[in-house]
Amino acid sequence: MTAANFDRRYLLMAATGVFVLLVVIYPLWQVLFRSFLDAGVLSLKSYQKVFSYPSYYRALLNSVWISCATAAMCMVLGTLLAFLVIRTDLPGKKTLRTLLVLPYALPSFFAAIAWIQLLGPQGYLARLFLEVLGFATVPWNIYSAGGIVFVLTVHYFILVFITVAGALERMDASLEEAARTSGAGTYQVMRQITLPLVLPAIMAGGLLAFIGALANFGIPALLGMRARFFVLTTSIYYALAIPDFGLATALSSMLVLVALVTMALQFGVQRGESRFTVISGKAVHPSELKLRSIRHLLFLMTSALVLFISILPILSMILTALMRYWGAPITAANLTLQNFNYVLSFEAAQRAIMNSLFLGAVAATVAMLVGTVISYLHVKAKLRGSRVLDFLATIPYAVPHTVIAIAMILAWARPPVSLYGTLWIILVAYLAVYLPFAVRTTNSTLQQVHDSLEEAARTSGAKLLPRLRDIILPLARPGMIAGWILVFMPALRELTVSILLYAYHTETIGVVVYNLQDAGYREIAAALASIVMGLLIFGNMLIRKLTGGIAGF
Amino acid sequence: MEKIRINNLAKRYGKVVAADAVTFAVGDNEFFSLLGPSGCGKSTVLRCVAGLEEPTEGEIYIGETRVNSTADGVNVPTELRPLGMVFQNYAVWPHMTVHDNVAYPLKLKKLAKEVIETKLKDALHTVGLEKLAGRYPSQLSGGEQQRVALARALIKEPEVLLLDEPLSNLDAKLREQMRFELKDLQRRTGIPILYVTHDQTEALAMSDRLAVMNAGRIVQVGAPAEIYTRPADRFVADFIGLMNFVSGRILNRSGEEATVEFLGSHRLNVIDRSNLSGECVVAVRPEDISLSPAGVIRCRVEVSSYSGHLIDYKVRADGVVLRVQTSKTASYQEGAELGLTIDRAMLFAARETEPPVR
Numbered sequence: 001m002t003a004a005n006f007d008r009r010y011l012l013m014a015a016t017g018v019f020v021l022l023v024v025i026y027p028l029w030q031v032l033f034r035s036f037l038d039a040g041v042l043s044l045k046s047y048q049k050v051f052s053y054p055s056y057y058r059a060l061l062n063s064v065w066i067s068c069a070t071a072a073m074c075m076v077l078g079t080l081l082a083f084l085v086i087r088t089d090l091p092g093k094k095t096l097r098t099l100l101v102l103p104y105a106l107p108s109f110f111a112a113i114a115w116i117q118l119l120g121p122q123g124y125l126a127r128l129f130l131e132v133l134g135f136a137t138v139p140w141n142i143y144s145a146g147g148i149v150f151v152l153t154v155h156y157f158i159l160v161f162i163t164v165a166g167a168l169e170r171m172d173a174s175l176e177e178a179a180r181t182s183g184a185g186t187y188q189v190m191r192q193i194t195l196p197l198v199l200p201a202i203m204a205g206g207l208l209a210f211i212g213a214l215a216n217f218g219i220p221a222l223l224g225m226r227a228r229f230f231v232l233t234t235s236i237y238y239a240l241a242i243p244d245f246g247l248a249t250a251l252s253s254m255l256v257l258v259a260l261v262t263m264a265l266q267f268g269v270q271r272g273e274s275r276f277t278v279i280s281g282k283a284v285h286p287s288e289l290k291l292r293s294i295r296h297l298l299f300l301m302t303s304a305l306v307l308f309i310s311i312l313p314i315l316s317m318i319l320t321a322l323m324r325y326w327g328a329p330i331t332a333a334n335l336t337l338q339n340f341n342y343v344l345s346f347e348a349a350q351r352a353i354m355n356s357l358f359l360g361a362v363a364a365t366v367a368m369l370v371g372t373v374i375s376y377l378h379v380k381a382k383l384r385g386s387r388v389l390d391f392l393a394t395i396p397y398a399v400p401h402t403v404i405a406i407a408m409i410l411a412w413a414r415p416p417v418s419l420y421g422t423l424w425i426i427l428v429a430y431l432a433v434y435l436p437f438a439v440r441t442t443n444s445t446l447q448q449v450h451d452s453l454e455e456a457a458r459t460s461g462a463k464l465l466p467r468l469r470d471i472i473l474p475l476a477r478p479g480m481i482a483g484w485i486l487v488f489m490p491a492l493r494e495l496t497v498s499i500l501l502y503a504y505h506t507e508t509i510g511v512v513v514y515n516l517q518d519a520g521y522r523e524i525a526a527a528l529a530s531i532v533m534g535l536l537i538f539g540n541m542l543i544r545k546l547t548g549g550i551a552g553f
Numbered sequence: 554m555e556k557i558r559i560n561n562l563a564k565r566y567g568k569v570v571a572a573d574a575v576t577f578a579v580g581d582n583e584f585f586s587l588l589g590p591s592g593c594g595k596s597t598v599l600r601c602v603a604g605l606e607e608p609t610e611g612e613i614y615i616g617e618t619r620v621n622s623t624a625d626g627v628n629v630p631t632e633l634r635p636l637g638m639v640f641q642n643y644a645v646w647p648h649m650t651v652h653d654n655v656a657y658p659l660k661l662k663k664l665a666k667e668v669i670e671t672k673l674k675d676a677l678h679t680v681g682l683e684k685l686a687g688r689y690p691s692q693l694s695g696g697e698q699q700r701v702a703l704a705r706a707l708i709k710e711p712e713v714l715l716l717d718e719p720l721s722n723l724d725a726k727l728r729e730q731m732r733f734e735l736k737d738l739q740r741r742t743g744i745p746i747l748y749v750t751h752d753q754t755e756a757l758a759m760s761d762r763l764a765v766m767n768a769g770r771i772v773q774v775g776a777p778a779e780i781y782t783r784p785a786d787r788f789v790a791d792f793i794g795l796m797n798f799v800s801g802r803i804l805n806r807s808g809e810e811a812t813v814e815f816l817g818s819h820r821l822n823v824i825d826r827s828n829l830s831g832e833c834v835v836a837v838r839p840e841d842i843s844l845s846p847a848g849v850i851r852c853r854v855e856v857s858s859y860s861g862h863l864i865d866y867k868v869r870a871d872g873v874v875l876r877v878q879t880s881k882t883a884s885y886q887e888g889a890e891l892g893l894t895i896d897r898a899m900l901f902a903a904r905e906t907e908p909p910v911r
Contacts, residue, residue: 007630452644455605456702458631459638460658461709467632470657474648 008464009381013389016373020392023432027407028399031256034410035249046250056247059235060254066145066220066231067213070152074209077153078160079202084302085161086168087194088289091299097165102310104158105540107493107510108151109218110529113517114313115151116142116222117320117526122327124316143227151219154309156212160205167201168194186289200269207266211259215400217496222517232258233402233496240406240500249410252403263398317533320526339527349528351505352512355423359508360491363430364484370431371438372446372480376472379446380454390439397436404432405500421503429497434487441486445479446472478546485543493532554581555614556713556745557602562611564597571597573769575611579713579745584736586748588756589766590792596717598766599749603638603715604631616712637706638715642722643698645690651677651701652686658709676708679738696727707742714739716748720755732758753793757781765789787901790836797842797875800903801835813900817871819850825900832903839878841897844868844885848892854885868893 038045050056081100085093103111118125119142126138141147171194179193217233225234232255239248291298320326321339328334343349374393377386396404408429413420419428449472457471473480495510502511509532516525557579564572572594579585587595600606602613604620607628613621615636620629637658646654655676659669677683680700690698699719706714716735720728736759739746750756756763757777764774765788773785784790791798801815811825815835823835844852844866852870859865864884866877870893877893885891 450642450644452640452642453646455603455631456638456640456644456646456705457657458605459603459634459636459715460705461632461661462657463630463632466661471646475646 007383009377009383012373013377013383013386016370016377016393017389019370020374020389020435023428024396024435025392027404027411027428027432028395030410031249031252031403031407034245035253038246046246049247050250050254055230056235056251059230059232059251062145062230063214063232063255064258066149066152067210069149070156070213071206071210073149073153074157074160075202075206077157078205078209079164079198081157081302081305082161082164082168083190084298086165088291088298089295090291090302091295092303096302096306099306099310100161101158102537103155103313105536106314106533107218107490107495108155108216109222109495109510109514110317110493110533111155111313112151112219112222113513113522113525113529114316115147115154116517117316117522118312119147124319124330141227143223145224145229147223148220148229148231151223152213152216155216155219156209159208159212160202163201163205163208164198167198171197190289204266204269207262207269211262211266214255214259214262215402217400217402217499218514222514233400236402236406237500240409245406245410248406252400252406255400256398256403259398259400314533317526318530320523321530323523326520326522339523340531343524343527343531346524348507349509349512352507352509355506356492356494356509359423359427359430359494360488363427363434363491364487367431367434367438367487368442368480368484371435371483372442372473372476375439375442375446376468379443380449380451380472390443393439394436396432397440401433401496402500404429405497408432408497408501421506423506426498426501426506426508429501430491430494433494433497434491437487438483441479441483442476445476445483448479449475482543482546485539485546489536489539489543493536555579556581556583556616557585557747558612558614559598559602560612560614562598562601562613563609564594564601564606565609570769572601572608575766575769575771577764577771577774579747581745582743584739584746584748584759584761586750586756586760586763587766588750588753588763588792591751593766594769595749595751595766597769599715599717599747602713602747603636604629604634635712636715637709637711637713639699639702639706639717639719641718643695643702643719645693645698645701645705647690649689650686651682651688651690651693654690654701655704655708658705662709672708676704679707679742680704695723696731699723699731703738707744711744714744714746716746718750720750721752728755735759757793765792767792784836784899787834787836790899790901795839795876795878797837797839798901799835799837799873799875801833801900803830803833803900806830811900813898816850816873819871819895821895821898823898823900827900827902829900829902834901834903836899836901837875837895838897839865839876841895842875842877843881843894843896844877844879844883844891845894846891848894850893850895852891852893854887854889854891857885857887859884 035046036042036044050060084090085097085100090096117123119138119140120126123142129135129138142150175197176189176193179189184192215233217237220229220231220234221237224230230238232251236248236251236255239251319330322335322337323330324334324336324338371393374386374389377383378390408425409420412418412425412428419425453475454467454471457467462470493510494508495514498508498511499514502508507515509528513525513529513532516522516528555578559578560576562572562575563570575594575598577585587598589595597606601608601621602615608621608623610623611621612619612624615634618629618635619627620634621627646657649657652673656669656673659672664672673686674683677686680703682697682700682704685693685697690701693701702719719735720731723731732755735746748756748759757780760777762774762776763780764771765780766772767788773780773789775783780789781793784793787798790796799815801813804812804814804820806812806825806828809824809826811823811829812820813823813833813835814820821835850870852868852875854866854868855874856867857864863878863880866879866885868875868877875893
């Protein structure tokens with residue numbers, strides 16, 4: 001190739017390649033590398049440490065069994081609800097579905113805070129139990145492994161629900177009808193035809209819930225650390241506080257390993273599902289199961305469940321935000337707006353809101369721009385090597401956020417480039433965290449833009465830049481805006497990365513809520529959380545409107 | 554003068570050969586088609602001409618310009634090649650009006666607004682879309698979108714026009730109509746067209762010349778009538794039009810006249826330029842067979858189907874099923890015993906794989 005017709009797209013590829021290298025690859029490599037380093041020499045000492053101290057290897061075991069238990073409960077709850085909502089004539093299914101998805105739109109540590117308000121000592125439900133129903137003690141303890149599994153399940157069951165609901169909707173109705181005409185009754189059809197067909201979806205959803213639970217920091221941090229019950233993510237947090245980088249990186253590498261294995265399994269299950277050609281993309285509506293006499297009973301039960309897991313935590317958060325002080329008797333005299341007043345004039349909270357808005361907006365914009373270029377190079381230009389770039393940019397998807405935070409400390413908190421204590425290190429971490437989302441959403445957007453639309457621009461005489469400006473970007477714009485909001489919203493409420501990277505003056509909203517809650521200022525934490533909740537629910541509605549209900553929850 | 558010249562073009566994807574040893578030229582004013590079954594490499598060749606694919610080997614000229622030469626490392630980017638192209642799915646940009654779609658190539662050339670508007674008017678007039686300039690593609694029918702794509706390809710006055718199965722997404726009636734319009738447009742503008750299609754009727758009806766492709770290679774180049782009446786090999790004979798294949802034996806030949814024995818002991822003198830001898834395949838077009846009660850070869854009508862301008866028969870003679878098409882008014886019942894006469898036949902070598910029985 002001569003210089004005259006050098007393909008400029010390679011320039012774009014080089015630029016994004018450097019970006020991915022600095023933001024993703026180099027930091028993550030540092031984690032792996034440092035876990036094998038002891039006083040500058042390669043060694044397995046850090047791993048030996050993990051396996052010789054019970055408190056560390058127990059964290060690994062805890063992580064695994066907590067995630068397994070969560071996944072199992074999610075599979076049961078998610079599958080049952082999916083069946084009810086998709087395949088029966090339950091009244092009000094659409095509303096139920098929307099409400100079921102609601103908790104997932106809120107950050108998991110908000111859920112932990114709300115459930116502490118409800119079930120913790122002096123919690124609303126605990127008080128109901130003790131004072132109104134007259135029990136001597138409550139038969140539960142939210143600050144325990146059980147509490148963690150409970151809140152994780154309430155937060156992640158939706159992943160099973162969505163995958164199973166999707167499979168049930170895509171299933172060819174004639175398969176069941178064939179069983180019916182062969183003489184099978186309703187129950188037999190469900191057990192022998194429907195359930196086996198959606199089993200891969202149940203498995204895939206369960207594995208997603210497992211990965212979610214494994215990588216979660218907020219819930220085990222708020223519910224477990226007080227009871228000295230540690231999982232991998234909280235142990236890493238603890239190891240960083242010592243600080244013991246060898247230990248933190250060794251634990252991180254193990255966390256990533258478990259996550260990768262699970263993700264590989266999930267990938268396999270999904271491929272297995274696609275081999276089942278019977279579940280196709282056809283829009284044949286499967287028949288609805290008539291519930292008859294139990295229809296109203298089931299409706300009441302489902303509504304009660306939705307009320308319990310979706311509505312109650314939100315109400316609890318708002319109620320707490322309105323209380324004069326935490327634990328006050330619930331009377332009109334004790335309701336006040338002073339917490340909102342206080343939190344909005346609280347300097348750290350003001351700073352945090354500005355910081356989070358800034359970080360969210362910049363991270364969303366940069367991630368979407370870089371993501372769009374990467375996905376253009378891969379999906380449309382199909383340049384040699386662009387597949388690798390796309391793959392490298394999606395790696396952080398498999399990496400728990402705790403590990404990404406450590407990676408940033410190792411890579412960008414030491415001379416010559418020390419970003420520690422600045423907003424920039426949090427920004428770089430956010431970029432790593434959200435780049436996969438950006439690439440994925442633009443990938444699917446650009447896949448819908450037919451290749452010939454760009455080719456027609458080329459045969460019309462358009463070079464690279466006019467082509468991007470006039471054809472590709474306008475056509476990808478709706479998807480890019482949706483993607484921007486999809487990055488901005490979670491970034492606004494981010495906790496895990498920020499809590500490990502923040503310093504005085506660089507707090508984020510998540511950090512301030514967490515610290516207020518941790519220091520016992522629950523009503524003020526609740527006030528800030530309520531404001532963010534309002535923003536998130538509004539943003540969610542906006543994004544559903546923008547994408548016609550395809551994205552968002 | 555040659556407007557497109559392709560020398561020894563090859564395109565390979567790893568071990569898969571999409572096109573190989575492709576050589577042909579399209580003259581000024583010529584309507585040239587690449588015809589072949591799907592996957593034969595015709596679209597690959599077209600996309601190489603457009604610059605949307607880079608050839609693995611070979612040279613391409615558009616007009617005087619060498620746009621590809623693998624030997625000298627020349628690969629002019631698509632956007633600099635003097636060509637217009639119409640895509641199978643039209644590729645009309647959905648976020649632009651008809652006006653903006655068609656004007657886009659001129660805008661890229663940074664022409665003055667008035668010049669653009671004048672040329673635009675002409676282009677829209679050429680394809681009969683003056684009244685729809687303000688519409689968006691979603692408000693247009695398939696045929697109208699097709700015209701937008703055509704106007705957009707023509708407006709920058711390219712040296713050649715490339716058409717990639719442009720009619721395959723239209724319904725039968727419209728396809729027929731567009732066929733005439735395209736041909737007419739080409740006569741009026743005089744622009745050379747390289748046309749890709751898998752539809753042999755289309756290719757025969759529109760082309761000045763066409764190249765039949767199979768498995769990445771050009772099998773035969775010629776005028777439609779030449780290809781229909783003198784197919785170069787059995788593939789072309791089978792692909793173009795309908796054809797009956799019957800095994801036979803060449804008894805003797807003198808020059809270009811051979812006597813062949815087939816369908817039992819029936820003998821026929823055939824003009825044949827090959828030097829085949831012995832076992833062979835006799836190919837007969839359905840319209841070259843006539844049925845009559847007095848016909849020499851006895852046969853029995855198995856299926857008779859009426860389709861307006863002709864009657865389509867399947868008859869069995871000597872254990873072989875033959876397709877016969879006749880426009881004669883006399884019609885025979887299924888099961889009728891009668892005779893057939895073969896007016897014309899072609900000979901091909903025997904040791905080739907059997908084409909699928911139709």
